[in-house]
Each structure stands twice: as C-alpha cells, then as structure tokens.
Amino acid sequence: MIQKFRWRFIIISILSLALVLFVSIGSLVYTNFSQAKNESNRVLSVLVNNNGQLTPERTRGAFDRQKTLITQDFLLGRFNPESVYQYRYISVLVDPNQKITVLNNQKIFNVSQTQIKQISQKVANGKKKRGVITIEDNLYEYQIKNTPAGEKILAFLNTSLIYEKSWMLLRLATLLGCAALIFFAIILIIVSKYAIxxxxxxxxxxxxxxxxxxxxxxxxxxxxxxxxxxxxxxxxxxxxxxxxxxxxxxxxxxxxxxxxxxRMNETETLTLGKVDFSEILEKTTQSFASVIKNKQLQYQVNIQKEIQVMAEEKSLTELTNILLDNAQKYCDPNGKISVKLSTSNWNKMATLTVANSYAEGKDVDYRNFFERFYREDESHNNNKKTGGFGIGLSMAKELVNVFKGKISVNYKDGQIMFVVSLHLAK
Missing domain, CATH: 1.10.287.130 (Signal transduction histidine kinase, dimerisation/phosphotransfer (DHp) domain)
Incomplete structure (x- = not known):
C-alpha cells in the first residue's frame, strides 16, 4: 500500500511537471514562431510598398507608418530598421503585358535569373496574393501588389533563415525540458522515500x-x-x-x-506460480453446496477443466470463498446462484463469474462496492443475520491486484455479477 501510494505520488508529480513544462515551452515556442511570422509579413510589406527595395533610408517611412501597430504588439516584439541587411529576398516588377522589366536578385545566392523568371511568371499568373514556395531547398514567402499603372510588384523573402531560430529554440527547449523532467524524476524518487x-x-x-x-x-x-x-x-x-x-x-x-x-499488504510479497484454478473453484463450490441447499436456492456451477492461472493457492482459495460467501449471503430468497469459469483465447485470461439474484440492485451505485467498510445498506443494520462488515470485497480486490488481474461488478437481468479475470499460466 505504501509503495503504491509512493509511486502514485511520483507519477502524479512528474505528470504535473510535464504539463507545466509542455504549456510553458509550448507558449514560448508559439510566441517565437508568431514573432517570426510577424517579422516576415512586415518585411514583405515593406518590400512591396517600396518598389522591391529594402534599405534603412528607403524604408524609414514605411516603418513609421507601422509604428503604432508595432508598439502595441508587445509580445511579438518590435522591428528594428537597422537589421534590414540580414534578409535575403528577390524583388520583381512585371508590366501589364506580363513581361519582367526589373529583377533584383542581388540579395540571394545560388538561384539563377532563369529560375527566378519562371517562378515569377507562375506566381504573377496565379490567383493568390500571398503564399509560400520552395526554391533550392529554401522556403520563400511571397507577396504581390498591383500598382496604379497596372504593374505588379513581386517580393520573395527567404523565411528559412528567419524560422531557423524558432526551430532551434524548439529543439533546445524540448531537450532541456526532457532533461529537467528526468532530473526531477530522479530527485523525486530519492526524496519521496523520506517524504512519505x-x-x-x-x-x-x-x-x-x-x-x-x-x-x-x-x-x-x-x-x-x-x-x-x-x-x-x-x-x-x-x-x-x-x-x-x-x-x-x-x-x-x-x-x-x-x-x-x-495483514493484506503482506500478500504483495507472495510468489505467484502456476495454480489449478478449476480444482480450487470446484472445492469451494462443493463446500458451499450444503449452505446454499439449506437456503433453498438454485445452484448452477459450470467450471471448465484444467485452467491454470498465475496466482498463489491459499490466496486464490480465499478469493473464491469471499465471492461465494458474498453470493449466498445476499441472494434473494428462492433465488439463483451461478458460478462459471472459462478461458478467453484472445486475451489469454481466465474469467470467473459469480452471480446471484438481487431484485433490488437496479438502482444501486456499484462504484464503491470494493471500498473498505462500504455497505450498500447505509443503516448498517447489525441485526441482519446476513449482514457483513464491508471488508470481504475489499479483500477480494486486494487479492486480485496481487495476482495482477481485474475484478468488476455489474448488474444485469435481475442479477448482480462479480467478474474476475486472471492471467493464464504459460
């Protein structure tokens, strides 16, 4: 129990930190990418508004017109006109006859004029005013502006260099975040021993x-x-x-x-081995036969032979006793108790189903049935001969957990059914 609590505490703490790191790193990277996108949009806007030129002298007026917007855009940063020389771009002027009259490719490397003309003609004839294309393994964002004279100014900006900083930040932040998470997990595992x-x-x-x-x-x-x-x-x-x-x-x-x-937690140290589930269940059902007969209840047993599971013999016997005892205690008068043990090939599990008639079980909340000291009759009427203490089913769940299996309860057709699934022995 203590070790389960400790590891649950560790896992929840690590997941909480992971969530905080994810939100923090995600916000930082998102802001950085937004800043890069905003930067490329501003540069393209300056290029098309200044005849494809990008120098501090030629762009001062354009930056002044954007000053209010830039000043208000606190999170995405301010654009510095002195940094215009760092950008790599192409500017093209296309006349009304779709002929390229001016071509400025002095700010790029390894892209021929022929290639630029082909791309410019394709972009100029298209319907989009903005877009992204790939030139020599580099991403270029472009923007088109129509002049009063019927000409078109095309500006292509190499954004690979702009976004590279953001991608580098993403890689670095992810690496540092994972390292911090691992370091925190190691420290938490060590410290948790003393904390609990x-x-x-x-x-x-x-x-x-x-x-x-x-x-x-x-x-x-x-x-x-x-x-x-x-x-x-x-x-x-x-x-x-x-x-x-x-x-x-x-x-x-x-x-x-x-x-x-x-003493239930001592079962966590049990050595699990191959156990004949069928034989144990047959002995248990036989031991309850006389009690059930005296209560004039119907008793149906269907046990598949030679089912071997990974468990511990005494504990598995205790588990079957708890379920059969619970069934005979709370079965309706003249009701029916059924026990079935079978295997499932698709999930390699043995399934035990213990069901008993329970007419009043339709509106019962079964979620708390395995809680310690829980009883469905809230009055805890100790005068009832069949009254339990709300301990047996809790013990059953603990035993199933030790066997690394599953236990559940549901209600169907006037019967309450407890279903136990245990791993088949190899």
Whole structure:
C-alpha cells in the first residue's frame, strides 16, 4: 500500500511537471514562431510598398507608418530598421503585358535569373496574393501588389533563415525540458522515500495496533463464549444465551477480518506460480453446496477443466470463498446462484463469474462496492443475520491486484455479477 501510494505520488508529480513544462515551452515556442511570422509579413510589406527595395533610408517611412501597430504588439516584439541587411529576398516588377522589366536578385545566392523568371511568371499568373514556395531547398514567402499603372510588384523573402531560430529554440527547449523532467524524476524518487516516511510509520503503527488489539480481544471473547456454552450445558439455555453466542461469533468474525485486512499488504510479497484454478473453484463450490441447499436456492456451477492461472493457492482459495460467501449471503430468497469459469483465447485470461439474484440492485451505485467498510445498506443494520462488515470485497480486490488481474461488478437481468479475470499460466 505504501509503495503504491509512493509511486502514485511520483507519477502524479512528474505528470504535473510535464504539463507545466509542455504549456510553458509550448507558449514560448508559439510566441517565437508568431514573432517570426510577424517579422516576415512586415518585411514583405515593406518590400512591396517600396518598389522591391529594402534599405534603412528607403524604408524609414514605411516603418513609421507601422509604428503604432508595432508598439502595441508587445509580445511579438518590435522591428528594428537597422537589421534590414540580414534578409535575403528577390524583388520583381512585371508590366501589364506580363513581361519582367526589373529583377533584383542581388540579395540571394545560388538561384539563377532563369529560375527566378519562371517562378515569377507562375506566381504573377496565379490567383493568390500571398503564399509560400520552395526554391533550392529554401522556403520563400511571397507577396504581390498591383500598382496604379497596372504593374505588379513581386517580393520573395527567404523565411528559412528567419524560422531557423524558432526551430532551434524548439529543439533546445524540448531537450532541456526532457532533461529537467528526468532530473526531477530522479530527485523525486530519492526524496519521496523520506517524504512519505511519516505516513508509512503511522500506517504501520495502525496495522500493528489492529493486530495486537485483535489478539487481545480474542481471549475475553473466547472466555465469554465458553462461559455461555457452559451455562447452556447446565440447562440455562435461553434466547439471551443464544443472542450472546451469536454476537460473540459475529464479533470474533469481525476481529478476524480486521486482522486479515491489516495483514493484506503482506500478500504483495507472495510468489505467484502456476495454480489449478478449476480444482480450487470446484472445492469451494462443493463446500458451499450444503449452505446454499439449506437456503433453498438454485445452484448452477459450470467450471471448465484444467485452467491454470498465475496466482498463489491459499490466496486464490480465499478469493473464491469471499465471492461465494458474498453470493449466498445476499441472494434473494428462492433465488439463483451461478458460478462459471472459462478461458478467453484472445486475451489469454481466465474469467470467473459469480452471480446471484438481487431484485433490488437496479438502482444501486456499484462504484464503491470494493471500498473498505462500504455497505450498500447505509443503516448498517447489525441485526441482519446476513449482514457483513464491508471488508470481504475489499479483500477480494486486494487479492486480485496481487495476482495482477481485474475484478468488476455489474448488474444485469435481475442479477448482480462479480467478474474476475486472471492471467493464464504459460
């Protein structure tokens, strides 16, 4: 239990940090990419508004016109006119006859004029005013502006260089984020031992107290039971002695269950091996046959032979006893109890289904059935002969978890069904 709590704490903490890192890094990278996109849009706007030229002297007016927008755009940064020489671009002027009259390719390398003319003609004849194309393994964003004279100004900006900073930031942030997460996980694994130590101490003391108190209570209960039986042997049997014996037996059962529950975590150290599930279940069903017959209940058993599962024999026997005992306790009068054990080839599991008639189970919330001390009858009427303590099903779930299996409960056709799935032995 303590180790499960510890690892759950570690996993939740790591996932929380991972979420924080993801949001932080994602926001940073998104902002950086947005800044790069905004930067390319501004440069293209300056190019088409200044006849394809990009110099501090020629662009000062254009930057001044954008000053209000840039100043307000705090998160995406401000554009510095002094940095215009860092950009690589192509500018083309196309006359009304779709003939290229001016071509400026002095700011690029390894792109021929023929290639530029072909691309320019294709872009000029297209319907888009903005877009992205690839030239010599570089991404170029382009923008087109129509002049009053019917000419077209085409500006192509190499954005690979602009976005490379953003991609580098993404790679670096991802690497540092993963490293920070791993470092945090290592530190957390080490520190968590000391962080949960007070909880572990309290939990262990609580278990020890329950065990010690249980053993101490057994002695007076045994004496009370023996004295009551002696009174009956002396001819003093009455409804009072019978009630005393019933309540003594009930209290003894409760103490035994509490001790078993306190020791339940010791089952985590069990060595799982190959166990004949079919044989164990047959013995259990036979042991309950007389009890079920005396209650005049229908009893249907269907057990597939020679099913081997990974479990521990005594614990698996205890699991089947809990489920059968629960079924016979809460089955409706003149109802039916059915037990079925089969295998499934597709998931390599053995499935045990224990069902009993339960007419009032339609509107019951079954989500808490495996919680400790939970009982569906909220009044906890201890006068009911079949009344339990809400411990058995919790123990069943703990045992199934130790076997690395699954247990569930559902209601169908007037029956409550407990389904246990365990891994088949190889």
């Amino acid at each position: 130590k007070p909880i572990a101490n309290v939990y262990n003391k609580q278990k020890q107290f329950i065990t010690n108190a249980g053993h101490e209570l057994k002695t007076p209960l045994a004496i009370i039971s023996a004295n009551t039986e002696m009174q009956e042997m002396m001819g003093n049997e009455s409804e009072w002695t019978k009630s005393t014996k019933e309540q003594t037996q009930r209290l003894t059962e409760l103490i035994n269950n509490l001790i078993a529950l306190a």
